[in-house]
Amino acid sequence: MAVTRLFDLIPQQIAKYPKQDALATKENGTWISYSSVRVQEIIDKVSIGFIKSGLQKDDKVAIISPNRPEWNFIDLGLQQIGAVSVPIYPTLTVEDYRYIFDDAEVKMVFVYDEQLFAKATEAVNGSRTNPVIYTLQDVNGAKSWKDITALADGQPASMLDPYKANVFNDDLLTLIYTSGTTGKPKGVMLTHNNILSNVLAAIPLMPVNHNHKALSFLPLCHVYERMLCYLYLSQGVSIYYAESTDTVGENLKEVQPHMFVTVPRLLEKVYDKIVAKGAELTGIKKFLFYWALELGLKYDMQKNQGFFYNIQLKLANKIIFSKWREALGGNVITVVSGGAALQPRLARVFWAAQIPVMEGYGLTETSPVIAVNRFNPDETRISTVGPLLPGVEVKIAEDGEILTRGPHIMKGYYKRPDLTAEAIDSEGWFHTGDIGQFVENKYLKITDRKKEMFKTSGGKYIAPQLVENKFKESRYIEQIMVIGEGEKFPSAIVVPSFADVKSWCEIKGIPYTTNEEMVCNAQVIEKFQKEFDEMNENFAQYERVKKFILMPRPFTIESGEMTPTLKLKRKIIMQNCQGQIEKMYAR
Structure with missing residues (x-):
């Protein structure tokens, strides 16, 4: 059957790859599965319930929930009647909720639990639109999503046929509000065709089939995870939802997935845990661990x-890296990484450990994938985001900005024709705001964000991401932000990789106390100075980071220093560190 709209994927799965575990979630310690047929039955009930509730085509409905099957049921149920989903990150503020409810003119809101119900209720109380709130969990005094499905009792699924027939490929599917690092969220309008074009182009590149399972833990409100979940549905890959990002390690061992999608920050945490465990080893085991790690860090797929x-790497894979693969469940064929730059050292060591990492690049506005490294090592270049996705055009503007054109480009920003005209030019090219270049005329490399480049007092332009990505190759640096607008030289705010610092301290016989004390320890500071001196050799004199601040804690979403997609909020970080920055430049 022809798939022209995303809700067509479930009937296609039933016809081609009927699953007993199309979707699965963990409830009270037990995995609960939904078959392909059951998924369609529930979606139909949701759609009918929406119709009975008075919801119409193009009406907007917000979803605020962690990943779980009900997220899909509501999303696909809306699609079948032509209504529009507005996914919202649970971590956003009440003010952001209220702004989105009002801007999108939301009619209904679906929240997961009591905590989110309270937050959404507070937002609705001050909003102009006054949407009805439903909960996915049973919450006292709240309407339940089951109230919607109950309205479908006794109604045949065939009553949906005319509604489905009235939904077209270029209809608005979803409004995704991008949080951005500054300003009010913007509603990105994506159609069925936008995301479906991305799904269909990516299918041949993914080494998965209907016998496989995927673990899903990045938020479904992020178009990146959502697009991959549609791809899984299209190929009959079973989707298992992790309980939370904190339980990913445990869930990987339980589910034993064949693939998962991640952001570099989470991959860094996996790596840090492995290294921390290696540091606890003693004697020959510890020697072998670091021997294998060094081999992995030297890995180069383009060089024999x-x-x-x-022969050493083969041995390392047998005795050390096999344990890494076991920690990921033992079945992982590939990991897809996006959302930010992946440290090249991580890419090298995971590929060396026979865990291929396909690093890609895209934006919410591009549905999302523009380019991705392939599963085939011959079509992968570490430090790049790979070849373009089939059907996607890219050109580099005179100032280095990456422009892209094709079926993946959004319809525009909701109610903001002015911003749409700024982003998409008269020839249909979307201006990404990223600076980049092609390597070997094929592999796209991102070097910086256009708006994040700054000028020193000497008039030299600095591309901070280029410098940051190089410095993150150091195993001792977990997060880094390069600053220096209007100053004589660039400097950096650094979050150490505390597990690696602790390991180094043990080797050097330095007692490790607290993170707060260690970032002030003279020997630790001297160690970081050596790391900086080594990394600075890769840059011109004016680009070299002359001074740095060591932070005792990581930048987080909760602290307001990162966006929900784990990008640094530079302005907030600089405000939080203003006193330290002033002292650094005063010295």
Whole structure:
């Protein structure tokens, strides 16, 4: 059957790859599965319930929930009647909720639990639109999503046929509000065709089939995870939802997935945990761990490093890296990474450990994928985001900005024709705001954000991401932000990789106390200075980071220093560190 709208994927799955575990979630310690047929039955009930509730085509409905099957039921149920989903990050503020409810003119809101119900209720109380709130969990005094499905009792699914027939490929599917690092959220309008074009182009690149399982833990309100989940549905891959990001390690071992999608920050945490465990080893085991790690960090898929290296790596895979694969469940074929730059050292070591990481690039406005490294090592270049997705055009503007055109480009920003005209030019090119170049005329490399480049007092332009990405190759640096607008030289705010710092302290016989004390320890500071001196050799004199601040805690979403998509909020971080920055430049 032809798939022209995303809700067509479930009937296609039933016809081609009927599953007993199309979707699965963990409730009270037990995994609960939904078959393909059951998923369609529930979606139909949701759609009929929406119709009975008076919801009409193009009406907007917000979803505020962690990943779980009900998220899909509401999303696909809305699609079948032509209504529009407005996914919202649970971590956003009440003010952001209220702004989105009002801007999108939301008619209904679906929240997960009592906490989110209270937050949404507070937002609705001050909003102009006054949407009805439903909960996915049973909450006292709240309407339940089951109230919607109950309205469908006794109604045949065939009553949906005319509604489905009235939904077209270029109809608005979803409004995704991008939080951005500054300003009010903007509603990105994506159609069925936008996301479906991305799904269909990505299918041949993904080494998965209907016998496979995927673990999903990035938020479904992020178009990146959502697009991949549609791809899983299209190929009959079973989707298991992790309980939370804190339980990913445990859920990987339980589910034993064949793939998962991640952001570099989470991959860094996996790596840090592995290294921390390695540091706890003693004797020959510890020696072998670090021997394997060093081999992995030297890995280069484009270069044959000779018989001796290859035989060592084979041995390392057997005795050390096999345990890494077991920690990911033992079945992982590939990991897809996006949302930010992946440290090249991480890419090297995971590929060396036979865990291929497909790093890609895209934006909410591009549905999302523009380019991605392939599963085939011959079509992968570490430090790049890979070749373009089939059907996607890219050109580099005179100032280095990446422009893209194709079926993946959004319809525009909701109610903001002015911003739409700024972003999409008269020839249909979307201006990404990212600076980049092609390597070997094929592999796209992102070097910076256009708006984040700054000028020193000497008149030299600095591309901070370029410098940051290089410095993050150090195992001792977890997060880094390069600053220096209007100053004589660039400097950096650094969050150490505390697990690696602790390991280094043990080797050097330095007692490790608290993170707060260690970032002030003279020997630790001297160690970081050596790391900086080594990394600075890669840059011109004016680009070199002369001074740095070591932070005792990571930047987080909760602290307001990162967006929900884990990008640094530079302005907020600089405000929070203003006193330290002033002292650094005063010295």
